[in-house]
Amino acid sequence: MADNSNDFKRDLYTDINTDLSTFNTKFVAELRATTPIRTGQARGGWVNTYRAGSFGRLKTVPLARNTVPYIGILDTGTSTQAPQGIVIAALNKTRK
Secondary structure, three states: HHHHHHHHHHHHHHHHHHHHHHHHHHHHHHHHHHHHOOHHHHHHHHEEEEEEEEOOOEEEEEEEEEEOOOOOHHOOOOOOOOOOOOOHHHHHHHOO
């Protein structure tokens, strides 16, 4: 019985990791598509990164990241190309 339980847990964690990774990949693609483009730097700044062991027992957690210094300003809706911001709009599209 313990072996089945351990197999189930392992399979569940694997499935969750796969689902989170797939979601994050789609989310980053939506972030790129939603980000206003002037020079392309902000749009190209979105990357899919992984953080180790920060979500329960999952070994890695996928994160969307952009290190362009002004990405936060763009996300407040300062661009006419994305007046509703970037992150929430991309998240809503990804969730559908």
